[in-house]
Amino acid sequence: MSIDILKKNLSERLNLSRRSFLKSAAAGSATLAAGGLVELKTAKEAKAFAYEPYPTDDQLETVVTSCAHNCGSRHMLVAHKWKDVIVRLSTDDGRYQRGGHFGKDSNDEPQLRACLRGRSYRQRLYSAERLLYPMMRVGERGEGKFKRISWDEALDIVANKMVQIKDTYGPTALVDQSYAGASYGVLHKSDQIEGLLGRFLGMFGCRTSSWSVPSYQGTTFSSRMTFGTIEDGNEDDAFAHSKLMIMWGWNPAYTFHGGNTFMYMRMAKQRGCKFVLVDPQYTDSAAAYDAWWIPIRPNTDAAMMAGMAHYIFTNNLQDQGFINKFCQGMDAGTMPEWAKDKENFKDYILGKYDGEPKTPEWASKVCGVPAKDIIKLADMYARTKPAALKASWAPGRNAYGEQYNRMAAALQAMTGNIGNLGGCAEGVGKAWHAEAVAYPYDQYSNIWFQSIKSDRWAHCVLNYPNVKREEIGLWQREDNTDGQIPNIKGIFWQGSDWFNQLTNINKEIEAINKLELVVCMDSTITPSGLYADILLPIATHFERHDVALPWYKGHYYIHRPKVIEPMGESKSDFQVFTELAYRIGGDVFGKAYNPKANRDYFHVDEHVDEAYLREWWEQKVMHHQHVDMSWDEFKQRGVYKFTFDQPHVAFRDQVENGTRFQTPSGKIEILATQLAQITDWKRTMYGYEIPYIPKWVEPWESLNSPKTAKYPFHLVSPHPRWRTHSIFNNCSWLRETYEQEVTINASDAKKLGVKTGDTVEVWNDRGKVVVPAYVTERCMPGVAVLHEGVWIDLDENGVDRAGNPDMLTLDEPSPAGAFAYNTVLCDIQKTDLEHRPGWDKLATSRAHVFRRDL
Numbered sequence: 001m002s003i004d005i006l007k008k009n010l011s012e013r014l015n016l017s018r019r020s021f022l023k024s025a026a027a028g029s030a031t032l033a034a035g036g037l038v039e040l041k042t043a044k045e046a047k048a049f050a051y052e053p054y055p056t057d058d059q060l061e062t063v064v065t066s067c068a069h070n071c072g073s074r075h076m077l078v079a080h081k082w083k084d085v086i087v088r089l090s091t092d093d094g095r096y097q098r099g100g101h102f103g104k105d106s107n108d109e110p111q112l113r114a115c116l117r118g119r120s121y122r123q124r125l126y127s128a129e130r131l132l133y134p135m136m137r138v139g140e141r142g143e144g145k146f147k148r149i150s151w152d153e154a155l156d157i158v159a160n161k162m163v164q165i166k167d168t169y170g171p172t173a174l175v176d177q178s179y180a181g182a183s184y185g186v187l188h189k190s191d192q193i194e195g196l197l198g199r200f201l202g203m204f205g206c207r208t209s210s211w212s213v214p215s216y217q218g219t220t221f222s223s224r225m226t227f228g229t230i231e232d233g234n235e236d237d238a239f240a241h242s243k244l245m246i247m248w249g250w251n252p253a254y255t256f257h258g259g260n261t262f263m264y265m266r267m268a269k270q271r272g273c274k275f276v277l278v279d280p281q282y283t284d285s286a287a288a289y290d291a292w293w294i295p296i297r298p299n300t301d302a303a304m305m306a307g308m309a310h311y312i313f314t315n316n317l318q319d320q321g322f323i324n325k326f327c328q329g330m331d332a333g334t335m336p337e338w339a340k341d342k343e344n345f346k347d348y349i350l351g352k353y354d355g356e357p358k359t360p361e362w363a364s365k366v367c368g369v370p371a372k373d374i375i376k377l378a379d380m381y382a383r384t385k386p387a388a389l390k391a392s393w394a395p396g397r398n399a400y401g402e403q404y405n406r407m408a409a410a411l412q413a414m415t416g417n418i419g420n421l422g423g424c425a426e427g428v429g430k431a432w433h434a435e436a437v438a439y440p441y442d443q444y445s446n447i448w449f450q451s452i453k454s455d456r457w458a459h460c461v462l463n464y465p466n467v468k469r470e471e472i473g474l475w476q477r478e479d480n481t482d483g484q485i486p487n488i489k490g491i492f493w494q495g496s497d498w499f500n501q502l503t504n505i506n507k508e509i510e511a512i513n514k515l516e517l518v519v520c521m522d523s524t525i526t527p528s529g530l531y532a533d534i535l536l537p538i539a540t541h542f543e544r545h546d547v548a549l550p551w552y553k554g555h556y557y558i559h560r561p562k563v564i565e566p567m568g569e570s571k572s573d574f575q576v577f578t579e580l581a582y583r584i585g586g587d588v589f590g591k592a593y594n595p596k597a598n599r600d601y602f603h604v605d606e607h608v609d610e611a612y613l614r615e616w617w618e619q620k621v622m623h624h625q626h627v628d629m630s631w632d633e634f635k636q637r638g639v640y641k642f643t644f645d646q647p648h649v650a651f652r653d654q655v656e657n658g659t660r661f662q663t664p665s666g667k668i669e670i671l672a673t674q675l676a677q678i679t680d681w682k683r684t685m686y687g688y689e690i691p692y693i694p695k696w697v698e699p700w701e702s703l704n705s706p707k708t709a710k711y712p713f714h715l716v717s718p719h720p721r722w723r724t725h726s727i728f729n730n731c732s733w734l735r736e737t738y739e740q741e742v743t744i745n746a747s748d749a750k751k752l753g754v755k756t757g758d759t760v761e762v763w764n765d766r767g768k769v770v771v772p773a774y775v776t777e778r779c780m781p782g783v784a785v786l787h788e789g790v791w792i793d794l795d796e797n798g799v800d801r802a803g804n805p806d807m808l809t810l811d812e813p814s815p816a817g818a819f820a821y822n823t824v825l826c827d828i829q830k831t832d833l834e835h836r837p838g839w840d841k842l843a844t845s846r847a848h849v850f851r852r853d854l
Helices: 004-013 018-032 122-123 153-168 196-204 215-228 236-241 260-272 285-290 301-314 320-326 345-349 360-367 371-383 402-415 454-461 505-512 573-594 606-624 631-637 652-657 746-752
Strands: 061-066 076-082 085-090 135-137 147-149 172-177 208-210 244-248 276-278 293-296 387-389 451-452 488-496 517-522 534-538 546-548 556-560 637-643 712-715 742-745 759-764 766-775 783-786 824-830
Touching: 061 556, 085 122, 147 244, 147 517, 153 172, 153 488, 153 517, 153 534, 153 573, 172 454, 196 488, 196 573, 215 402, 236 260, 244 371, 276 285, 276 371, 301 360, 301 371, 301 402, 320 402, 320 742, 360 371, 371 387, 387 402, 451 454, 454 505, 546 606, 556 631, 606 631, 631 637, 742 746, 746 766, 746 824
Parallel strands: 172 208, 172 488, 208 451, 244 276, 244 387, 276 293, 488 517, 517 534, 712 783, 742 766
Antiparallel strands: 061 076, 076 085, 135 147, 135 534, 546 556, 556 637, 712 824, 742 783, 759 766, 759 824
C-alpha cells in the first residue's frame, strides 16, 4: 500500500481535517472554560493489558529454580508461570528453605538473591536469537546463512562426519571445547573435565581436550603448586571478620565469587575494617567501601608484591613462627635437604642471586606506584591481624600471570594470614566442596588422546604438522603417542561461545575455514554459531530437570525442575549425545554412555533424569554430607541450605590441627617441589621453564616496553556487570543500562581530542575495534579499559564494529597456561569508522539473518 493511499484511508475513516480538528478543539476549550466538563456517555473504562487475559499473582504457578551461569554465583530464581509461559522472575525471599518464612535472612542462612543478570533471564529465554530448530550452514562460515533441517538430518550429518574424520585423521582430530557457560548442573554438565561432551568424544575414541581455563589458569597453577589444591578459599562470611581487606584486582560489585559477598564485606566495614584497592581503575567496589585506591600499571603486580615482601623482610615484620612451621622455601631455614643448592624466596627478594634487591624503590620504577605507598601498604598488611589479601583472577590473566598469584601466596604465608578467621589464602577461591556429578563418572570419563592449551587450537590447525609441542601446551602422555601433534579437523562447542572469547579472534577466523566439521550446541545463536556447520538447539535450564550447584562459593543446593516444556525442537545435551551414541555404535555405545536410558530417551527424558538425580541425592548428598532432607522434600521446597558451626576457612585444619597440606612436602610450597624437579620442560604441558619460586618476569607487552612508541596504551578487559562473559549480550534490558565503550583517562582524552560519546578506533597489529569513548578520572593515564564478552560484528575489512577486545589479544603461550587477556598494547584515535551498537543501544534483533528460508 502506498503512503498516499494510506493517508486517504485514514482521513476517510477519521473524517477529520486539520481545520475541523482545530474547530472542535476550540469548542471543547470554550465548554471547559465555562466551568463544565463534557460527559461522554459513550466512553468506556480504559483497560490496558500486556496480553489478554492478564493473570494476577494468585493465578500464577510459582516454581523455584536458579541461575545457570558462571558469573560468580548461582542463586535462586523463582519462576511465575501462566500455563507454559514464564510471566516474570523473582528471587529468594526467605520462605523456601526448611523452617523458612517470608523475610527470613540470617548470616547462617542468607537469602540467595539473584542479580540483575539472573532477573533478566526471561528476555534471554524468549529472545529472537533463540535457536529453536536444527540448522545447517548454506553460506560461507561467518556469513550467517543457514537453513532449517530435521533432527534426523542433523544427527546423521554429525555422526557420519565424525566417523569419517576419525577413520581418516585418527583419534586426535576432534577438539572438545565445552565449558560451563550455559549448560551447567550436576547432570547436564558442560565442563572440560567432568562434562558430557568429554565423556562422549572419549568413548567414541576421537578427542583432543582443552586443558586450560581462560578465567584463571595461572591462578589454578599457583594454587596447586603452593597448596596442592584449588580449594583455597574461605566462605564469604569469613570476610566479615577481616580488619584489613586488600582487593587486588578484585571488583566484587561486578564479579562476586559468592553471591552474598557484598553483605559480609559491609559487615566488616561496619566493624572497622579498612579497605584498599590495587587496580588500574577506581571501581564501584572501591567507591562503596571508601577504599584507598592504589593505581598500578597493568601486568606489574608481581613486582609491587616483591617490593612489599622486601620491606617486610628487611623490617623483620614476617611471622617467622608460621614460616618455620608451615612453609617450604620461604627462606634458607625452610629449604628441604634435597634443595639446599637452590634459590629460596627471601634471598631472591633481597637480591642475593641477581644482585638486584627488590626494594620498594625498585618496584616503583616497574609498577608506577610510589615507593612510599608500597611501604605503607606492606606495613599495614604485616601489622594488621587478621588481614585478607584477596588476590583476584584478573591480574593473573596476563603473560606469566601465575607469578602474580604465587607472589600473593608468599605474602599471605609470610604474614601468617592463612588458616585463620579473617585472613585469606585465596587464589582460585574455591571454598565449600559440593557433590558435583550426578551422571556416571566412571572409567569412561575424561578420556583424551591429546590435550592442548585451549586458545592454541588455531595455531595448531594453521601450522600442522610443523608445530612444536611447547607451542600448543601439549600434555605429556605416558604412552607411545606422547609428543604427537593433533591433526585437528573438527571442533565441538558445547555450552561455550569460545570462538568469541578466546584470544586473537582473527587467527581463529583464519583457522576455522580449514576444518571439516564445526558443531555448535547452544540455546542461542552466538558468534560461535555463525561459524558452525551445524547448529543444534539445546534446551535451557528452565526446560530440563537438574540441580544447581553454587559457583565456587556458597553452601547450598537448588532444585531445578523442568519449569516449561522445551521451546521449538530443543533437546538437552544429554539427549543429543545419547542419541548420537546410539547412531554411531548402536546399543553397545548408547547403553554404555547413558546406562539408565533406552533409545527413546531422545523423546522422553523425565524418568531418566529423575533417576540419576535421586540416586545422586540419596547416595552422595545424603550419605556423604549427612543431609537429612529427602529427595522428595528437596524437590518440594526447592532449596537446601547448609549451616556450619563456624565459618568455613581454608586450611584451618592444617594450621590448627597439623593436618598436612596436599603438597609433596605437606607444607605451603613457596619453593614448588614439582617445578624444582623438572628436567625436561618440553615434555611437560608447560613447554617452557617456570621459576620454582615466585619471581618477577617481564611480560611481552606493558607500559615499560619499547613497543609503547607505536602503541602507547595498555588495554585491560575486565568482566562486565551486565554480561556473564558473552551471555546476555543480546538482552536489551541490560543494554539500556550499560554500553560497550572504551574507558580512558581525561588527560589522555585531552591529548587525543576525544570526549565522552565520541567514536574511536582501538587497534594494534592483531586487529581493530570501533567503540564509543568514556572519559573519566577513574582510570589511570596510559590505560584503556574495554570490557570482555561483546559479540563480534565484523565489517568487510575485518574491523569489529561492536568492540570485542579479543580482536586485539595475543595467543602466545604463557608457560603455566595463563591467558594473556590483559597483556595488550594498543593505540586509540577518533574515527569516522562505523560503530554498530546493535543490541547495545537500539535493542534491535538481527534474527532475520538466521531465519532465511534457503
